[in-house]
Amino acid sequence: MTTEIRSNADGLEFKQFGKRYRKVDGDDKVTGQAVFGADFTAKGSLFAKIVRSPYAHARIVSIDTSEAEAMAGVEAVCTAADFPSDVAGDVDTGEVEIGIQFLANLIMGRRKALFEGHPVAAVAATDIHIAEEAARRIKIEWEVLPAVTDPIEAMAQDAPLLHEGLIATSLSGSADAPSNIAGHMEGGKGDVEKGFEESDVVVERTYRTALVHQGYLEPEAETVHWHADGRIEVWANSQGSFPLRQNMSNLLGVDVSKIKVMPLEVGGAFGAKNTPRVTPIAAILSQKAGKPVKIVLTREEVLKATGPASGAVVTVKMGATKDGVLKAAQSRLVFGAGGFPGSPVLRGMQTIFACYQPENSKVDAYDVVTNAPRVAAYRAPGATVATFCGESTLDDLAREIGMDPIDFRIKNASKTGDSNVDDEEYARIGIVQMLETVKASDEYNRPVKASKNGFPVGRGVGIGWWPCGIEISSARIMVNHDGGVDVTIGAVDLHGVRTGTAQVAAETLGIEPEEVYVHTADTEGIPYTGNAAGSRITRTLSQAVYKAGVSVIDQMKAKMAVRFGVDAEFVEYEGGNFYARDNQDSKVSFKEAGSLVTKNGSNIVATASNDPGMRAANGYAMAVADVEVDPDTGKVQLTDFTLFQDVGKCVNPTQVESQMQGGAVQGIGWALSEEYVYDDQGLMRNASFLDYRMPTALDLPMINTVILEEPADDGAFGIRGVGEPPIVPPPAAIGNAISDAVGVRMGRLPMSPERVFEAMKDSSK
Amino acid sequence: MPNFDYEAPTSLMSALELLAQPGENRPLAGGTDVIDQLKSNRRNADLVVDLKRIPELLNIESNGSGLHVGSAVSCTEVHNFTTEKGGFAALAESTELVGSVHIQNRGSVGGNVCNAAPSADTIPSLLIHEAVAHTASASGEREIPLIDFFAGPGQTVLEKGEILKELVLPTPSANTASAYLRFIPRNEMDIAVAGVGSLIEVDPSTNLVTKARIALASVAPTPVRAYAAEEFLEGTKIDADAIDKTADLAVGSAVPITDVRGSAEYRKELIRVLTRRTLTICLERLA
Numbered sequence A: 001m002t003t004e005i006r007s008n009a010d011g012l013e014f015k016q017f018g019k020r021y022r023k024v025d026g027d028d029k030v031t032g033q034a035v036f037g038a039d040f041t042a043k044g045s046l047f048a049k050i051v052r053s054p055y056a057h058a059r060i061v062s063i064d065t066s067e068a069e070a071m072a073g074v075e076a077v078c079t080a081a082d083f084p085s086d087v088a089g090d091v092d093t094g095e096v097e098i099g100i101q102f103l104a105n106l107i108m109g110r111r112k113a114l115f116e117g118h119p120v121a122a123v124a125a126t127d128i129h130i131a132e133e134a135a136r137r138i139k140i141e142w143e144v145l146p147a148v149t150d151p152i153e154a155m156a157q158d159a160p161l162l163h164e165g166l167i168a169t170s171l172s173g174s175a176d177a178p179s180n181i182a183g184h185m186e187g188g189k190g191d192v193e194k195g196f197e198e199s200d201v202v203v204e205r206t207y208r209t210a211l212v213h214q215g216y217l218e219p220e221a222e223t224v225h226w227h228a229d230g231r232i233e234v235w236a237n238s239q240g241s242f243p244l245r246q247n248m249s250n251l252l253g254v255d256v257s258k259i260k261v262m263p264l265e266v267g268g269a270f271g272a273k274n275t276p277r278v279t280p281i282a283a284i285l286s287q288k289a290g291k292p293v294k295i296v297l298t299r300e301e302v303l304k305a306t307g308p309a310s311g312a313v314v315t316v317k318m319g320a321t322k323d324g325v326l327k328a329a330q331s332r333l334v335f336g337a338g339g340f341p342g343s344p345v346l347r348g349m350q351t352i353f354a355c356y357q358p359e360n361s362k363v364d365a366y367d368v369v370t371n372a373p374r375v376a377a378y379r380a381p382g383a384t385v386a387t388f389c390g391e392s393t394l395d396d397l398a399r400e401i402g403m404d405p406i407d408f409r410i411k412n413a414s415k416t417g418d419s420n421v422d423d424e425e426y427a428r429i430g431i432v433q434m435l436e437t438v439k440a441s442d443e444y445n446r447p448v449k450a451s452k453n454g455f456p457v458g459r460g461v462g463i464g465w466w467p468c469g470i471e472i473s474s475a476r477i478m479v480n481h482d483g484g485v486d487v488t489i490g491a492v493d494l495h496g497v498r499t500g501t502a503q504v505a506a507e508t509l510g511i512e513p514e515e516v517y518v519h520t521a522d523t524e525g526i527p528y529t530g531n532a533a534g535s536r537i538t539r540t541l542s543q544a545v546y547k548a549g550v551s552v553i554d555q556m557k558a559k560m561a562v563r564f565g566v567d568a569e570f571v572e573y574e575g576g577n578f579y580a581r582d583n584q585d586s587k588v589s590f591k592e593a594g595s596l597v598t599k600n601g602s603n604i605v606a607t608a609s610n611d612p613g614m615r616a617a618n619g620y621a622m623a624v625a626d627v628e629v630d631p632d633t634g635k636v637q638l639t640d641f642t643l644f645q646d647v648g649k650c651v652n653p654t655q656v657e658s659q660m661q662g663g664a665v666q667g668i669g670w671a672l673s674e675e676y677v678y679d680d681q682g683l684m685r686n687a688s689f690l691d692y693r694m695p696t697a698l699d700l701p702m703i704n705t706v707i708l709e710e711p712a713d714d715g716a717f718g719i720r721g722v723g724e725p726p727i728v729p730p731p732a733a734i735g736n737a738i739s740d741a742v743g744v745r746m747g748r749l750p751m752s753p754e755r756v757f758e759a760m761k762d763s764s765k
Numbered sequence B: 001m002p003n004f005d006y007e008a009p010t011s012l013m014s015a016l017e018l019l020a021q022p023g024e025n026r027p028l029a030g031g032t033d034v035i036d037q038l039k040s041n042r043r044n045a046d047l048v049v050d051l052k053r054i055p056e057l058l059n060i061e062s063n064g065s066g067l068h069v070g071s072a073v074s075c076t077e078v079h080n081f082t083t084e085k086g087g088f089a090a091l092a093e094s095t096e097l098v099g100s101v102h103i104q105n106r107g108s109v110g111g112n113v114c115n116a117a118p119s120a121d122t123i124p125s126l127l128i129h130e131a132v133a134h135t136a137s138a139s140g141e142r143e144i145p146l147i148d149f150f151a152g153p154g155q156t157v158l159e160k161g162e163i164l165k166e167l168v169l170p171t172p173s174a175n176t177a178s179a180y181l182r183f184i185p186r187n188e189m190d191i192a193v194a195g196v197g198s199l200i201e202v203d204p205s206t207n208l209v210t211k212a213r214i215a216l217a218s219v220a221p222t223p224v225r226a227y228a229a230e231e232f233l234e235g236t237k238i239d240a241d242a243i244d245k246t247a248d249l250a251v252g253s254a255v256p257i258t259d260v261r262g263s264a265e266y267r268k269e270l271i272r273v274l275t276r277r278t279l280t281i282c283l284e285r286l287a
C-alpha cells in the first residue's frame, strides 16, 4: 500500500470515509462491458468524416463538394455555410473560456483555417470508408498564408495576423491596432522595484514550455440524431451533459428543452471534453440526412485538432534577503491560445506565486493567438507551467542565499486569510503544515539511492497550487420498495463519482454503500449539473447528496411517526434505526422502514443541489522527486517519486490515490517527454503516440502518495478538490532534482534527453 | 483504407505464384508494420499474402552451416532460441527490444528486415553477425549478403514477387562476443534515435582483436557498417583507449539527419556513447 493518511486535523470522523470501497463501475470497465462513445451506434446511423485544413494558416478560396455529394452512399455534406452564422449567448467550456462566435468558427472554419486540422467540411455516409473517400473528393482551393506557432513571435508587430479585428484589451484600455495579443492582465501588490533593491540576491530566468496534450485514452466519439420533429438526441462523450446541451442550443439556435444529452462512459477527458468539437457537426449532418450520425476521431485528429494545453514563455524574477525574506516576485507570462483567444494565462497568473506571500509582487499575463489548435483546459490549466517556472526560480534563489529550500518556502508561505496576487482571500489552507510534513518526512530526508550505473543522482521538491472550481451539482435520492436507495446524479463520472457518491449517501443515510445504487442521468432525468471539471464534483455533489439525504430522513421520520402513533418530532433516527423516542423497542432499520413506507404508495424522494454560494476549496500538492541523469546522453530517469496532497477529507483512499498517481504521471510526462513539435510551416511533426511520448509503466517508479487532511471550510464534509492539484508540482520537482544531480537549471519543458544533454554541455563550457 | 484481397497459402510455391500476379501484392508476416501502413494509407495493396502458414518460413534451427532463421519466425522465438543456444547475444538482445511483448510475439525478424527502416532494431545485430539473406521468387532463389539488401528508407533490393525466405548467420567462434544497444527517450515502445551493434573476436593468447563488426541504426538512409572503426580495431589490443578511438571513428560513418527524434549532432554523439558501451559490454562478456 502506498497511501498513508498522515494527519486528521479536526478529528472529523465518518463511518464510510477513508475506506477502500470497491469502484462500482469497475467490473464493467475491466471486462469491456461498459459502453463508451465509440461502442454506441444508433439504429440506422451514418458515419462521418471531417475534412480538415492541411495548412496551419490559409484562406479558403472555394470549396467544391459536388463530387463527394454525387458518390453512392454519401447522405450529407456540410461546410460552415450550413451552420447558423449569427450565434449568441454564453458558452460553458469549463475552466478555459471561449467566446461563442470563436467557438462556432473553431468547430467549423469559415473563410480561414487557423491551424492544421481545422475542420472546414464534413461528410456523412453509410460506412466510414465511403465517408473517408468522399472527404478526399471535396475540392478546396486554398490561399496559403504565413503561419506562426510561437507565442513570442506571434506578438511581434510584423507577425502574420490571425484575426483582422482582434484588439487587445487590458487594464489601461484597448490597443489602437489589431494584433495577435488578445489580452493583457495584470496583478500584484506593492512596489517590486523597491523589493528588488531591498533584496540581497535577485534571480531572474526565462522559461519556455511546449504545447502538450491530455492524452486521454478515448478519442472524441459522439452520435447525434436530429429528428424530423425538431428534437435532438445526443449520445455524448463530454464532461458535462448540461453545458453541452446549452452550448448546442446556442450554437444551433435550438431551444434547450428540445435537446436531450445522454452521457456515455467517458474514456478520459482531463478538461478537453468541456469544449464541444464534433457534436455540432454531427448535428448538422444529421439534420441534413434525417438519420443519426456518428463521428469518431482518429488519434492523429485528436492530437492535431482537439484542445491541448498552452505552450508558454514565462520570465520570473525573485529577490530575497540573506535571512530568507521574499522581498519581491515578478513574472511575465505569455501563453499561446492557439487559433482563438482564451488561453488559461490568467490561471497561470493566479497560481504562480499563490503558495507564497512576497512583500511586493507584479504579474503581467498575455493571451496570444497562434496557428496552433485552440487550447482547452488540461487538469489545473495554466498552473503546471506557472509552477514549474516559479518553483525553479525559487529553488535557485534558496540555493543562492544558502537556505534549505523547504525552510525558505515555509518562511514565506501563504496562510489562511492571506490573499493572492488577484486579491482573492484564502479560505482555510494548510500550506505550512504540508511543507512541515514534507520537511520531516523520510522521503525528503533519506539519502538519494546511488545509481547502479554510477550516474549522478539528485532530489528536488516543488509545491503547486490550484484553487479548484465551483459549479452546481444536483442529486436525487429515491427509496425503493425493498428499502434500497437509488441516487441519481447529473455529473458525468470521469473519476469514480458513482463510487464516492455511494459512500457519501451511505454516510448521510446511516446505511452501507452496498445498499446505494448510483446512476448518471441524462438531461431529462435530473436538474442542472455543471461540467465534471475543476476538481469540484465530489466537493459540490457531496453537499447536494447530503441535503437530499437529510430530507429523505425527515420524510421517513414523518411516515414512521404515523406507524409509531407519535408526532414526527418524537421519531429518532440513530445507528441506522428509526424509533419512537419513548420506546427503544420500536426500532426499525432503514431498509425495513423504507420498504414499509414505500409499499403503500407513498414516495420518498428528495432532490437537491449544492449551495450556489459555496466557495472553492483551495488545493495544493507537493512532490519529492529523485532522479538519475545519464551524463553521456542527458536521459533523466525518475527513480523515486512521492506526492503529498491535502484533500481536506478523503472519501475513498483508493480513488484519491489513483487521482494523485494519474495526475502525477501526466505531470511527469509534461516534465520529461511530451511536446508538440512544429515545423516552420506550423505543421505538427509528431501527431502519433510514437513520437508524442507519454510515459509508459516502464518509465516510472512507483508513485507513492501521502494524503493530508486539513478540512476545507464549508461544504458538507470538509472535502477539497482532488483531481487537479497532483499534476501541478511534478515538473518543478523534477527540474529541481536535475539541478541537484548535475547542476544545470533546465529552462525548457520537456526536459528531454537532448535538451538536458545540451544544457550540460553549455554549462561545462 | 481501400479494400484489398487476402490469401493465406500453405506452401511456398503457391505464395510465390500469388505474389507474381500483376498488381500491388504485399507479403504479410506479423503485420505489425504492414497493417498500420495500409490503415493509414501510407502503403497500398491489391493483394495481401499471409506467410505465416508456410512451414519453411516458420523454421528456426542451428546446424553446421550456422543459424537459420525463417523469415516469418517471431522476435520472441528468435529471442528464446538464441538465448538458449548462445553465440548471438546481440540478436537475442535486439529481438527483445522490438516494441513490447505483444509486438515481439507477432512481429518477425524477416518483417523487420524487409520493412527496411533505418531504425530497425534487429538489423545491426544481423549485420555484425554477417547474415546472408536467402530469397525466393517464382523464377528462382538468390543469396544476398544482408549489407547489400537495403536500397533506402523502406526499400530493399527484392524484386516484384520475390520474398525473403530465411536469414543464415554463420556460427561465431568461441572467442566472439556481441552486443546491441539503442538509445530511446522512453524505456520501451519507442524508436531508436540511434542504435549500435558491436561484435568482436579476440585472440586469447595475444589479446588482439581478430575480427570487429560494428553496425549503426538510425544514422543513415539504411543501416550501415562502421568500416573505419572496424578496420582500426582489428589487429589492435582492446582497452579503454582503443574503445574511445573506435567510438570516434564510428561517428565518422554516421550521416544522420535532424528530425523530430533528434538532431544530427546529437545522433552522432549517441553513436559515440553506444559504440563505447557496446564494446565495453563485449569485453565484459569475453572476460
Ligand SMILES: Cc1cc2nc3c(=O)[nH]c(=O)nc-3n(C[C@H](O)[C@H](O)[C@H](O)COP(=O)(O)OP(=O)(O)OC[C@H]3O[C@@H](n4cnc5c(N)ncnc54)[C@H](O)[C@@H]3O)c2cc1C
Pocket (backbone or CB within 6 Å): B026, B027, B028, B029, B030, B031, B032, B033, B034, B035, B036, B051, B071, B072, B075, B097, B098, B099, B100, B103, B106, B107, B108, B109, B110, B111, B112, B113, B114, B115, B119, B120, B121, B122, B158, B162, B163, B164, B165, B189, B190, B191, B192
Ligand atoms: C507498437 C509498435 C512498436 C514497434 N517497436 C519497434 C521497435 O522497437 N523496433 C523495431 O525495429 N521495430 C518496431 N516496430 C516495427 C515492427 O514491429 C517490426 O519492424 C517487426 O519486426 C515487423 O515484423 P512483422 O512480421 O510484423 O512485419 P510485417 O508488418 O508483416 O511486414 C513488414 C514489411 O515487410 C514485408 N515482408 C514481410 N515478410 C516478408 C518476406 N518474407 N519477404 C518480403 N517481404 C516481407 C511486408 O510486406 C511489409 O512491407 C514496432 C511496431 C509497432 C506497431
